[in-house]
Amino acid sequence: MFWVAHVSRSHRMSIAWEEPVVAASGPCPRSGHTFTACGGRFFLFGGIGRLEGKAQSFNDFYELDSSSGDEYKWRQITSSTVPPRRARHCAVAVDDRHLLVFGGLDKRSRYNDAWIYSLDDKEWSQLNFEGPCPEPRAHFTATKFGSRVLVFGGYGGNGQVFSDLWALSAGPEGKYQWEDLTGTLQGTGPSPRFDHTAFIYPITPNSDTFDKLLIMGGR
Numbered sequence: 427m428f429w430v431a432h433v434s435r436s437h438r439m440s441i442a443w444e445e446p447v448v449a450a451s452g453p454c455p456r457s458g459h460t461f462t463a464c465g466g467r468f469f470l471f472g473g474i475g476r477l478e479g480k481a482q483s484f485n486d487f488y489e490l491d492s493s494s495g496d497e498y499k500w501r502q503i504t505s506s507t508v509p510p511r512r513a514r515h516c517a518v519a520v521d522d523r524h525l526l527v528f529g530g531l532d533k534r535s536r537y538n539d540a541w542i543y544s545l546d547d548k549e550w551s552q553l554n555f556e557g558p559c560p561e562p563r564a565h566f567t568a569t570k571f572g573s574r575v576l577v578f579g580g581y582g583g584n585g586q587v588f589s590d591l592w593a594l595s596a597g598p599e600g601k602y603q604w605e606d607l608t609g610t611l612q613g614t615g616p617s618p619r620f621d622h623t624a625f626i627y628p629i630t631p632n633s634d635t636f637d638k639l640l641i642m643g644g645r
Contacts, residue, residue: 427455452500453488458513458530465522465545468492469503472530474513483511483532487543505549509541516568518575520596526575528594529563536562536583540594540602559604560592565620569639576607576639580620587618619644 427445434440453459459473468490474483485508491499515530515537525543529536538560540553566580566588575594581587590608597603616622622644629637 447497449497449499450501452490453484453486456484456513458515459484460515460517460527462517462519462525464519464525467545469517469525469543471517471525471527472509472512472515483513485509485511503548507550507552509539509550509552510537512537512564514564516566516577518568518570520570520575526568526594528568528575528577529560529566529580531564531583534583536564538562553602555602555604557604558606560590561586561588563588563620567622567624567641569624569626571626571639576624578624578639578641579616579618579622579644587620589616589618591615616641621645 430444430446432442432444453470453473454475454477456473456475459470461468461470470488470490472484472486474481476482487503487505487508489501489503491501509527511532512530513532516528518526518528520526520542523545525545526540527543528540529538531537540555541550542553543550560577561582563580563582566577568575568577571593573595577592577594578590579588590606591611593605593607594602595605619641623642625640627638627640
């Protein structure tokens with residue numbers, strides 16, 4: 427089940443909630459999944475739920491077709507290679523044709539792997555990195571900031587809570603690389619936390635230039 431909010435952009439904003447008509451069966455009930463817009467399409471990956479009375483993580487992948495104004499349709503996407511099962515991960519559209527999935531956990535196993543889904547090739551591929559990268563974690567945030575994806579915080583298990591900040595960017599020949607920004611930061615940053623939220627916003631209202639990252643809440 428999902429809901430749609432119709433937002434009016436008039437001078438006096440109004441919001442109307444609607445439970446849309448869904449024409450085809452979709453993902454089973456779950457939490458800890460991601461639901462991401464990429465290239466004008468909407469993709470759901472992973473999460474945790476119950477099958478046959480037992481809790482388990484998922485690695486299934488769905489697209490939600492919203493092209494019809496009267497009804498929505500779920501379509502499960504299959505490919506020869508898929509990321510391992512996980513929940514509490516993050517998914518980010520790195521551009522209009524590629525979806526990034528990073529981190530998360532399955533039971534007590536936490537990940538620091540990264541996967542790219544190509545909308546053109548309709549396949550997943552795992553990214554390989556040289557040099558340091560973030561420690562395995564879940565319950566973190568990953569936020570697109572210009573050409574980079576900023577990963578902050580999260581929970582690594584056994585009481586380990588992070589406050590580090592990493593940047594993932596595409597290097598020469600399309601190879602992705604991590605950069606640890608933690609030691610280069612100025613001022614006093616957020617305390618270690620997870621289950622927080624993060625988003626970017628412009629320094630000037632209504633500007634197309636986003637130059638601030640806001641971290642809020644968590645535990």
